Amino acid sequence: MLDWYVLYTKPHCEPQVEQALRASQIETFFPATPVKARRGRSAFKPYFPCYLFAHVDMDAVGISRLNWMPGMRYLVQFGGKPARMDERVVARIRAHLAQPQSLDERGEILEPGDHVVITTEPLR
Secondary structure, three states: OEEEEEEEEOOOOHHHHHHHHHHOOOEEEOOEEEOOOOOOOOOEEEOOOOEEEEEEEHHHHOHHHHHOOOOEEEEOEEOOEEOEEOHHHHHHHHHHHHOOOOEOOOOOEOOOOOOOOOOOOOOO
16 A cells, blocks of 8 residues: 655755655655755755655565665654655645745745845836
8 A cells, every 4th residue: 555654864865865766666755945046056955854755555665675775864663663644744745835935045935024125126
């Protein structure tokens, strides 16, 4: 049975783990927000740094296959059992990230109440 599981990766290794999982025909979800692209940096910032989600049949794949993947730290577990994530939570995160967002000059998401200074015409 397919369920969503939470994977904890080494810093900045989420894309590496995601690519390896996809190569193994495993569906993934790596929540990220767009940021201003800079030379040598990704155009996305992880929404949950060091975490991504895998949609797998744990009986078929096995915990050790995920834990020993390059770039992984471990599969998140509670009470010795892999932490399952409700599909509705994944859908809600996807929906939230699909909403348009405003970014500041550093690529950070602007939140309601943030101070904004407009320096270009015609709104100056």
